[in-house]
Amino acid sequence: MSNALAVATVTQALALLIEHHLHPEIDMAVSVETRKPPSDPPTEPTITVFLYQVGHNPSMRNSDLVTRASDGTLLKRPAAALDLHFLISAYGEETELVGQRLIGSVVRTLHEIPVLPQELIEEAAQRPYLAGSDLAESPQKVRFTPLQMDVDETSKLWGMLHNTPYSLSVVYQASLVLLDGHQKPAPAKPVQRPDVRVLPFGAPGAPEPGGVAGGVPGGVPGGVGATAPTGVAGAAGTVETAGTVETASTTRATVAKAASGGGARAAKKAAGDGSTGARGAKSATPSARSRARKATGGDPADGADRKRGADRTREAGRAEDSGRRTDDAGRADGEGRGRADDGKES
Known part of the structure; x- marks a missing residue:
């Protein structure tokens, strides 16, 4: 200068x-x-x-554009x-x-x-x-x-x-x-008392953490953002289980009708419906699981979801076994009626 x-x-x-x-x-x-x-x-x-x-x-x-404060003081x-x-x-x-x-x-x-x-x-x-x-x-x-x-x-x-x-x-x-220039700026005032505070996160007056963990602001995994996907997965599992129970009850009613005189054809049809319902339950399980995975953001494999999946698999297995027993009963009924008809003819 x-x-x-x-x-x-x-x-x-x-x-x-x-x-x-x-x-x-x-x-x-x-x-x-x-x-x-x-x-x-x-x-x-x-x-x-x-x-x-x-x-x-x-x-x-333009290196010294700001030379004065708002009150006109030379900086x-x-x-x-x-x-x-x-x-x-x-x-x-x-x-x-x-x-x-x-x-x-x-x-x-x-x-x-x-x-x-x-x-x-x-x-x-x-x-x-x-x-x-x-x-x-x-x-x-x-x-x-x-x-x-x-x-x-x-x-x-x-x-x-x-x-x-x-x-x-x-x-x-x-x-x-x-x-x-001719004018000299006033010297800056010295620091009278330093005010430095160190506070951990969570203490009164401390700033909130600004990180994002698991897509939830505030760094709280499984917080508010994780509640809704869990509920969606539960709803999907309930609908699926209800459909499986309804299919099994329909199969049992049809079997009873076949036993009362509907014939082997009705029994075979009921057995086929039962196996179809079981296969539908099995096919519905992956689709429901995929819907739950989409709803939960790609991570529904927690403890509750695995338990519900195991329950649905066992229910589908029972329905398939019931259909097979119904098919065997229909065959036995048909053979008995054939022997009876041969005895009458003789």
Whole structure:
């Protein structure tokens, strides 16, 4: 951070950096001046350092939007982040290629020392017109980066310099230069009393656990969300058991009718109905189990469901055995009546 003299300080320090590193390649007296290229090119070896553009740094443009509180109190000192664009030109005797030799020295120096040294900043601040500059105290360093300009951009740049002939030049960007505001924010109040509490879950005033276990908020497996699927499974089992009992009673009534004179055909039909009912009970068991599995979210295999499944399997087995006994009774009845008919005929 620095005050408003930082821009001029960077320009003067850049001129000192170039001037201090001309030797040993350049063995002549060279004048390094901080001004725009002259309209009358000098014949003496001269280097001009001209700041032709000042722009806001795009990456730091919105870094300090919130600088005041809701009541207008200054929270932090506002700072402007700037990028400086320099045009460095060289002049001298063309037959001895003085300008090219000077430009080569400038490029070598800025490539070797891209960051502006602090001692040069302090030396530049000793100028009377830069008294009060605090750029040397800023933690932000100024770095020089070469810029590539094509023919059109170079023509536009030199076109802005009215009645100034073109000279061999290079363009560099200096960033980052931070300019502080005048006001200083009030220091933050110190912490008077720390308030740190450590409470286990479930204690009065402790936050509720936010995890989800088993699809039930609060991390309670088998909670409210598990009650409804269990009831659905129980209802399915009740309907299935009732259907099995009804099938068995119908089978017994049909067998009684066959015994009272319905004949072997009625008995066989009843037996077939009984076996069909048993098979229906068996086939109904997996479908009911699948419905219960869907209703309970894919996990109905608890203790109660297994017990009900075993009961339904035993009931289906009894119904099948009853059907087989009925079939045997029908066959015996038919054989007895056949013998009786043979005795009458004889």
